[in-house]
Amino acid sequence: MKLYLDTANLEEIRQAAQWGVLSGITTNPSLAAREDEDFTKILPSICELVDGPVSAEVISLEYEGMIKEARKLAAVHPNVVIKIPIIPEGMRAVKALSAEGIRVNVTLIFSVNQALLAARAGAAYVSPFVGRLDDIGNSGIELVRDIVDVINLHNLDIEVIAASIRHPEHVSAAALAGAHIATIPFKVLRQMFRHPLTDLGIESFLSDWKKSEANRK
Numbered sequence: 001m002k003l004y005l006d007t008a009n010l011e012e013i014r015q016a017a018q019w020g021v022l023s024g025i026t027t028n029p030s031l032a033a034r035e036d037e038d039f040t041k042i043l044p045s046i047c048e049l050v051d052g053p054v055s056a057e058v059i060s061l062e063y064e065g066m067i068k069e070a071r072k073l074a075a076v077h078p079n080v081v082i083k084i085p086i087i088p089e090g091m092r093a094v095k096a097l098s099a100e101g102i103r104v105n106v107t108l109i110f111s112v113n114q115a116l117l118a119a120r121a122g123a124a125y126v127s128p129f130v131g132r133l134d135d136i137g138n139s140g141i142e143l144v145r146d147i148v149d150v151i152n153l154h155n156l157d158i159e160v161i162a163a164s165i166r167h168p169e170h171v172s173a174a175a176l177a178g179a180h181i182a183t184i185p186f187k188v189l190r191q192m193f194r195h196p197l198t199d200l201g202i203e204s205f206l207s208d209w210k211k212s213e214a215n216r217k
């Protein structure tokens with residue numbers, strides 16, 4: 001499973017890119033709105049920092065508006081992927097954009113049927129929202145597993161991005177459920193490094209080394 005960062009924050013992207021674990025970025029209008037700079041200025045910098053797909057979402061809810069926005073965003077860099085919500089007008093746009101060679105990530109997926117519609121329209125990615133389903137008492141990871149099963153069963157040409165990831169356990173569960181990608185908030189990506197036994201191990205290795213150095217003197 002590939003790891004993407006779910007953020008529009010350049011400092012977070014810069015740091016995570018240095019760790020060598022990033023394969024792409026996803027953003028959404030809420031994440032973009034948290035930043036001081038305009039998203040049209042941030043997007044080219046994101047594409048420079050990460051050599052992989054960068055999802056940028058359209059705001060329009062009608063076909064013509066989506067197509068116009070999508071073409072403008074896609075012109076920024078060949079790695080830009082257009083994010084479109086799972087609505088009928090959106091699937092019409094997915095069909096047209098994929099015919100133009102513009103890849104689309106269909107977002108706000110909460111059911112297998114929605115994922116199936118996105119796949120049939122020609123989307124490259126589908127994004128089930130794990131945490132938001134958990135929030136209403138359903139299992140987000142079960143949905144990821146079901147979508148992956150349907151993709152494999154019917155040989156569909158689409159990748160699953162487990163989104164709305166809230167904690168490290170979601171990441172490993174998404175990997176076990178067969179997600180192709182998990183898009184992760186920076187805080188959770190950092191938490192993935194941590195284990196108390198790693199900290200203890202480093203501490204004891206260093207103190208043993210220092211003791212032996214002192215003894216040799």
Ligand code: G3P
Pocket residue numbers: 006026027028129131132163164165183
């Ligand atoms: O990028 C979409 C998704 O990851 C949003 O997550 O935490 O707002 O449900 P969240």
